[in-house]
Amino acid sequence: MDAVNPATGERIATYEADSQADVEAALARADDAFEAWRERPLREREELLAVAGDVLRENEREYARLMTEEMGKPISQAVSEVEKCAWVCDHYAEHASAYLQPEGHPSPPGADVQTVYEPLGPVLAVMPWNFPFWQVFRFAAPYLTAGNVGLLKHASNVPGCARAIADVFEEAGYPDGVFQTLLVGSDAVDDVLADDRVRAATLTGSGPAGRAVASTAGQELKKTVLELGGSDPFVVLDDADLDEAAETGAWARNLNGGQSCIAAKRFVVHADVYDEFVERFVDEVDSLTVGDPTDEETEVGPQASADLLADLHEQVRASVEAGATVLTGGEPMDREGAFYPPTVLADVPEGCPADSEELFGPVAAVFEVDDEAEAVEKANDTAFGLGASVWTADRERGRRVARDIDAGCTYVNQLVKSDPRVPFGGVGVSGYGRELSEPGIKEFVNRKTLWVE
Incomplete structure (x- = not known):
């Protein structure tokens, strides 16, 4: 995969794409990692996310420069994007426990009935190039903290950003396999999504890409969240x-x-x-x-x-x-x-x-x-x-x-924006599902009824 600077037309770097064997190994690692990660106390997952926010702040100029080189974002806006990613880490590090608190329901005398929230498993994220860090952290911060593990298929023109994001989680101390980047083309998405080890998918991108993911996920009866285009x-x-x-x-x-x-x-x-x-x-x-x-x-x-x-x-x-x-x-x-x-x-x-x-x-x-x-x-x-x-x-x-x-x-009297504190998503051909805030962290969980007599 070639990274090309759109301001100059010059090739910045070339990255070796992952082979089919590489993808299979990543899926196996994700499957193994989930079994231990789901049992990790939520407070520990929150603490690791807070560290990821610190890593982002410590390296914000480096990550901003990478975005600017790969997709042309003005450097001041790229710095702001990294800061926003740290903010979403802070938000879920502070509020995930409250969002995922079991909820009680009316029940007969002697019974205790709750809804509890349990992770689903490996989640495939197909992400775009326009906000190459924010789009990823918008899904990763809540979904990983809820106990899922992530597989990122990023846009092919920002491979350096994709690798750098994986490094953030590694440097923060996340266990091997909890977050992985797959450097693959769009033609590999169907096979990954159809794999039994992948339990859900989220996509931000074009309408055709969303329809393709929704179609495959529908055939496999897997939950999806789609954030598509807008006018x-x-x-x-x-x-x-x-x-x-x-x-x-x-x-x-x-x-x-x-x-x-x-x-x-x-x-x-x-x-x-x-x-x-x-x-x-x-x-x-x-x-x-x-x-x-x-x-x-x-x-x-x-x-x-x-x-x-x-x-x-x-x-x-x-x-x-x-x-x-x-x-x-x-x-x-x-x-x-x-x-x-x-x-x-x-x-x-x-x-x-x-x-x-x-x-x-x-x-x-x-x-x-x-x-x-x-x-x-x-x-x-x-x-x-x-x-x-x-x-x-x-x-x-x-x-x-x-x-x-x-x-x-x-x-x-305000421009449209995404904010970790409020739900975000669309209707019609702009997609379905919600990201961010409490609804965002609950998109990829099993809302399990627990009745104790």
Whole structure:
């Protein structure tokens, strides 16, 4: 597997892919490790997770540099990602015991009835390149602490990150086999998932990848959690603080080069403030610093590969041909590397890519609506249902509109984000299941009824 720097096109390193024999050995280690790990006291598992958080902090610059080199994330955002991974370790190190506390139920005199939470076994995690550390720790922190063991199949363009994450758990003192990285291609996923020793799977990625994993897991009757794509609406109502909405919206669309499932993608703006918002929004987008991702001042780096840039530009080109207007950006940048400028499209026709598809890059589509009801209708005019953001000076109005939008997580006067303290996930073609908080740690456990007479 080659790791290629998208800012320069240069090959950073080459990693030897795991053979079929390597995968078989990893599965055997995971199976063996689970039997002892599940019996390890929960408090000890929490303590090890706290150490993993310490390891992340001690090496944050090294891990951040690796992310920047392999997928182009601006270095300041990469440092923040490592810090967030340490945070999720801290969270479950502190709260796992409370989350997994047995729950009592009404029972007849002389009986004690509880639900207890027991781990399932080895869990396969198929993870993407866009947040190469966070996506992994988002599953590993709760699932391992609940007593499961993890097998990571990471994206093929971030093999160094995949290896580094395995090193974090090893350095923290986790037993051999509790967390392992499989350096394999996507064609190996079905066989691993079908193996009897693998008990469940979680995937963050594209719709086709999610359907493939869900299909195989369904045939094998194995639990899955899927976090797939999104086309999140960013609704600006007529009483919104336009300066704050424009500033936050520009960041919500272009963070991580726009390569985020929960990025704001469709800006749905009330007609009474449309012109003023769009002017401010374009100014904010134009003010973003695009450049070398190793520079601390850079806000938008390259796309993760030249192929991804080409796919994004084809969606923009098709949308413009259909009638969309480019307000800023719209063409690949004339410089070395896979750089695409922050772009804003207006007058977006119904059914064109900018309207109906996920644009996984720094391209915002702006839509004008006449009233609140039409704003909700446009926000829900998508097969996706991951997140949504609503902007208004009236908190109760915001709460009402947010409740009417079909999404797994809705935010009022805030960008959509994942946070260890609250559940995260989507509906529709954005997937199912929840990560983080208490629901996240309980996705891959046996909720066993224990009746003692």
